[in-house]
Amino acid sequence: MIPNWLLQRAYITPNRMALSFGEEQWTFRQLLEEASEIAQKLRWNGLNEGDRIALLGRSTPNMVFVIHGCLLAGLEIVMLNSRLSSKEISWQLNDCDASVLIVDDEFLDRIKEINTSKLTFSAIESSGKESFTVTEIWEPSRTITIMYTSGTTGFPKGVRQTAGNHTSSALSSVLNLGLADDDIWLCTMPLFHISGFSILARSVIYGMGVRLYEKFDAISIVDEIENGTATRISVVATGLHRILEEFETKGSVAHPSFKTMLAGGGPVPDDYLRRAANYQLPVLQTYGMTETSSQTATLSSEDALQKSGSAGKPLFFNRIKIRDAEQPGDFGEVLIKGPHVTLGYIGHASERDPLEDGWLPTGDIGYIDEDGYLFIVDRRSDLIISGGENIYPAEIENVLISHPHVKEAGVCGQDHPEWGSVPVAFIVGYKNVSVTDLEDYCVQQLARYKIPKAFHLVDELPRNASNKLLRRKLKEWAATGIHKK
Template structure:
């Protein structure tokens, strides 16, 4: 049995700070009071334990209160991405069969032309409180959240994440990272995404403060890191680059209290790691996905440069292997097993098993070296096969990102009559830079067949809510005027 997270945490450390946002802060006891008030109001509209609701909001204290209110009430929460179109939201609401759609007031415009029943945050606040009993212990198999995958092929799948999935993930993480009573995790990741939601889970399990940001503000984040007001942060490579740039502007270093930059979403370029070392920023590269309730493997800070590009070793309860891999260094699909792995899907994908012979097929290509470290090479769907040679976009992107005037880079394959497919690159630069200069830069560092055949200079790259690069969108740009 697993304790109802917030109820147990508020009992153990009621006066410890749970959440801060701007100049405001709330203790775990205050957070519990907010959550119980919401949970009691939800009972008044006949939402019972085990019912499924859909939730859409921003990264705000009100969203945190609503999430915890739904959790205390024992509801299954379908976490909706607030960047979706009304059509995409309508599809997920229908597929999930959510009983009620709960939506932050500022997104009420998304309810237009949508026939699903909804309630805004302010509408819920006006509901009467119904005296209720809330379950103090959960069955480990109880579904906590449902998050839809990005849908690289076909329709997105609603991934179930259980109490055991989330709890196991948080415990594996703390066994790797350690815990200090003064820990404070700065959260800029969307709360509807597994990377953001998992920070809330760690908070109630560890008794740790979450310093919440509504949007990514590189300057403010860098200042907090240098003042020591926060100790940890989760980012992707682009976020790390922006923080480093702010620190470099004022020649600052991280406060000794700061402990971890948890970097996911793909390999971190060596240039970023070297710059992080100069700024005394401990960067831990990590690998995970929606189906694994956040982290599966994490690289230690001391190995960041020695094992550059690696996602590290599996966390304590987790297992990783390479499909059909018979020797170290052999590339194949990454398979994952452990208590953090989803038991399955909902809706149209409910009949699809999440496991094959006990292993989750991630769709990622990678290898394990002779010391047991995992390297993610690329998404299987993004692999470029050119003249029989396998080309991994991430390798080229990392080379381009090491150029001092390149801020971001994205690579995808373009059809070619002679070679089948060839790599092309989309780059964001901070000053004038020619395609000829980039071509020469790449030719000194890449085999000729890996050098992009064309360079497109763009203002920004397409990314999803967790800031991961959408290479499939780059492909659509090739034959459009969007770039």
């Protein structure tokens, strides 16, 4: 039995701050009032419990109200990535078979050629209302959200995330991170992404306030962390880098009340972790995916220094193992089991079972050390096999990013007539970066076969809407010699 999150939270702590944005803020009672009004308007527009809708919006308070309104109305929400092109959005709409696209008016130009029935935010605001009885108890298997995988390889898949998945993820996280009455989670992650939505879910399950940002703003974020107006934040490696640069420019440190910088979306370079310690930023690496409703493993704060580079141990309800590993330290595909794992996909992938004998194959390569800590090495699809040797791009990227003249680094394999494949590097650097320096630096720290055979200086690296590095695009650059978007 899972209580309707917002109904239960507004009943338990109605006057606690739920959401703030700029100078505005709302309590959980006010959040429920806003969401209830939207839910009644959705009913008036013919949307009933169990209907599947698609949602396209920005990370604004109105988007939060609409999300909770949809949940109160009992709708399945397909969270559309607002950074996708019209063609990509159209493909996902056709695949998910949503009855209606609920859309922020800001995106109307992008979807004008799309045939799906549309309901704009402004139309909802001006529409009539129809009263109905809100379902107070959710079945754990009830689909709450559907999010498409980032599509770094092949076609994206629509992942079902249930009430049980999200609730289990939130409970596992709080058992690891802890919770205080004054906790405020600074949300700069897009709400359409599992990292952003999971913050909203934790908020109503925990009774924790969310400080919402529409866009990532390193200067404002550092101000919040310095001043103690936020106690936790979720970031990806690129965001962490920008935050560190701002701290280094200001020479300040985090407020004593700041507890957690949860870093996901891929391995965090060791250099970032060392730099963060200088500014009293407790960076905890975490590992998860769309199919696991956010976190599966997270490094606890007491282990952050002694297990640098690890994603930690599985959270309380979760299990992790390495395929075919015979002893600690053996590399292999990471397999996951737990109540946070999706029950399946929709659309073109609906017949595909995500599990093998109850375990979710992740496509990630990692190992578990002798103390039970998980280390993610790389994506299986990104592995470079050169002359029979396995090369993991993330290892080379870690070395390159530690160079003082490098901002970002991406490594991929390039076909080679003799070795099969060799590593090549793409570098976003400062003005004084040079290829000769980078080669010399790698020679000091890497085996000869791991040293990139070419270094390309570029203005930016290709990333998807979740800021994940697109190594398949790097491979295209390497093959064609075109190094600009």
